[in-house]
Amino acid sequence: MNDTAIRILSAKAGETHLFFIGQAGYVIKSRNGQLMGFDLCLSECVERVEGHMGFKRLIPKILDPFELRFDCLVATHPHFDHFDMDAIPQMMSNHHTKLFASVNCETEVKRLMMTGENTSYVKPGDSVDCGDFHIDFVECDHGKGAPDAVGAVIAVDGKKIYMAGDTCLRMDRVNDIKKIGQLDVVIGPINGAFGNMNEEEFAGFAHALGSKLTIPCHFGMFATHGGNPGRFLEIMKKEYPDDKVLLMSLGEGIIL
Incomplete structure (x- = not known):
């Protein structure tokens, strides 16, 4: 069993x-031990489909699809670094795990x-609702390549975690997200490619949301994706300077 699975x-x-x-993948474990997987990319399917070095996986696979029994999975859109076509069927094979996927993932599910x-x-x-998790799906703007992509605000154990998903900067949606309530964590992309926010854009967006903690994602996995956490x-x-920020290392876990 991988060290990450043991830690979880x-x-x-x-x-x-x-x-x-x-990439944009996270696991949330509730106080009762229930597990949610969010946009998990556990395989090398992206490189196999794209067929060139720009999408070679540059970080190790730290979790095997069969190691954890998830209560629910979320796939915000059908791009394979968010809807892992190799791993999702394996994670769902236990007939317990529930999958909540954007509507344009249906073609992939059928395929x-x-x-x-x-x-x-x-x-x-x-x-x-899925066990300990309540999920509000919110607007996301990932362009024509994934017009039905979603973001999500996940409520668990009295905490609210906003996963922006793959999206460009849409400051006009800040107030709608804030209406859901005080955010404990906001997580969003900084790669600035394929329709996503760059470092400066996500910084301003996260600050406007007024979250207690800001965590950047979507960097380091593919050479073509960009994203500089140092910047x-x-x-x-x-x-x-007064905003709390965390750069999470691969496999790192925190207590909310």
Whole structure:
């Protein structure tokens, strides 16, 4: 068993844990031990599909799809670094895990000949409950390549975690997100490519949301994706010195 799986399984009960799995992938463990996987990219399927070195995986795979029994998975859109076509069927094979995927993931689910068991398709404005997790799906702007992509605000154990998903800067949506309530964590992309916010844009967006903690993601996995966490940190220090920021290392877990 990988060290990351051991850390997740052994994380102390009675506390809420957040683990970084790479790219835009996270695992949340509730106080009761329930597990959510968010946009997990666990395989090398992107390189196989794209067929060139720009999408070669540059960080190790730290979690095997069969190591954890997830209560729910979220796939914000069908790009394979968010909807892992190799790993999702494996993680769903236990007939327990529920998948909440953006509506344009349905084509991929059918192509993989998944039965549709425990699979629900979501759009902005939808709200779902899965055990300890309540999820409000919100607007996301990832361009024409994924027009139905979603972001999510996850409520668990009295905490609210906003996962922006892959999105360009949309300051006009800040107030709508803030209406959901005080955010404990905001997580968003900094790679500045393929329609996503860059370091400066996410810094300003996160500050406007007024979250207690800001965590950047979507960097380091593929050469073509870009994203400089050092630059993001410098921008936050200079422009928003009172905001709490965390750069999570691969496999790192924190208590919320």
